[in-house]
Amino acid sequence: MKPEPAAKTSTVPKVCVIGWPIKHSRSPLIHSYWLDQFKISGSYERAEVRPEEFADFVGNLARNGFVGANVTLPHKEAAFALCDIKTDLAARLEAVNTLWIEAGKLCGDNSDVAGFLGALDQDAPGGDVGLERAVILGAGGAARAIIAGLLLRSVKEIMLVNRTEARAEELAARFGPAVKAHGLADLPDLLGRAGLLVNTTSLGMTGQPMLDIDLETLPAQAVVNDIVYVPLETGLLHRARSRGLRVVGGLGMLLHQAVPGFEHWFGQRPKVSSELRTLIEADVMAKS
Numbered sequence: 001m002k003p004e005p006a007a008k009t010s011t012v013p014k015v016c017v018i019g020w021p022i023k024h025s026r027s028p029l030i031h032s033y034w035l036d037q038f039k040i041s042g043s044y045e046r047a048e049v050r051p052e053e054f055a056d057f058v059g060n061l062a063r064n065g066f067v068g069a070n071v072t073l074p075h076k077e078a079a080f081a082l083c084d085i086k087t088d089l090a091a092r093l094e095a096v097n098t099l100w101i102e103a104g105k106l107c108g109d110n111s112d113v114a115g116f117l118g119a120l121d122q123d124a125p126g127g128d129v130g131l132e133r134a135v136i137l138g139a140g141g142a143a144r145a146i147i148a149g150l151l152l153r154s155v156k157e158i159m160l161v162n163r164t165e166a167r168a169e170e171l172a173a174r175f176g177p178a179v180k181a182h183g184l185a186d187l188p189d190l191l192g193r194a195g196l197l198v199n200t201t202s203l204g205m206t207g208q209p210m211l212d213i214d215l216e217t218l219p220a221q222a223v224v225n226d227i228v229y230v231p232l233e234t235g236l237l238h239r240a241r242s243r244g245l246r247v248v249g250g251l252g253m254l255l256h257q258a259v260p261g262f263e264h265w266f267g268q269r270p271k272v273s274s275e276l277r278t279l280i281e282a283d284v285m286a287k288s
């Protein structure tokens with residue numbers, strides 16, 4: 001699709017995060033922090049857009065003064081379909097969460113992969129080095145990005161465990177022989193051989209049922225990563241930490257996925273500092 005040229009009157013670059021619903025998004029807080037830090041006069045706002053209005057909204061991005069956008073649920077696949085140019089990763093995942101406009105073309109990337117890997121590198125450095133086997137719980141969109149990330153890091157076997165095994169099989173088939181599908185009944189045995197466990201389901205999130213799995217069989221050097229960040233420390237992470245395992249919380253993925261977008265739109269590569277993390281943690285604690 002051909003986005004309209006940018007409105008000539010706008011000098012301050014505007015960006016938004018598009019979702020439905022969107023009021024709980026922390027992305028404006030993250031990007032405003034970096035805009036202040038770099039003293040860039042730009043803005044980042046929320047855009048609550050219904051699925052049936054998404055294509056129009058994106059088609060008019062530039063006309064409405066936006067230089068790009070983040071895209072969140074439920075629009076990531078629709079954003080992919082609308083892009084003129086996609087990064088290889090976005091093409092592989094068929095989902096886009098970062099949009100920008102280059103020479104009048106709508107470009108898209110999937111920075112969830114960079115977000116997942118950035119958090120792993122920051123919170124459990126080296127946790128993926130020489131990793132033979134990882135268990136991923138869940139088979140939705142988040143699992144898709146995490147599989148791609150682990151394959152980039154050459155993990156030899158990815159065991160995809162899902163309540164609905166057929167869904168895990170469908171997802172595994174998109175990635176080839178390194179990814180194998182399992183039902184929940186296999187979990188205790190699989191954990192005994194895993195160096196990394198990642199929860200991509202919503203279980204353990206405030207208001208959702210807890211993720212009730214036994215971590216006793218996980219090897220002592222294993223890393224446990226939960227992409228849920230409300231609460232900041234889920235029951236899964238608490239139990240893993242109590243066992244002395246290294247843990248990676250979900251907030252890191254949210255913070256790190258924001259980095260590539262900021263760099264595209266505003267020309268500076270920001271850092272995920274402890275000050276930024278503390279700011280967002282305070283917001284999560286105040287509103288949950």
Ligand code: ATR
Nearest residue numbers: 138139140141142143162163164167200201202209
């Ligand atoms: P996303 O795209 O954000 O990853 P999703 O597509 O809704 O979210 O996927 C949610 C994942 O959580 C799914 O793997 C789902 O399992 P099913 O495919 O069997 O539905 C998993 N999930 C959600 N509630 C669950 C529960 N109570 N027990 C086990 N798995 C659950």
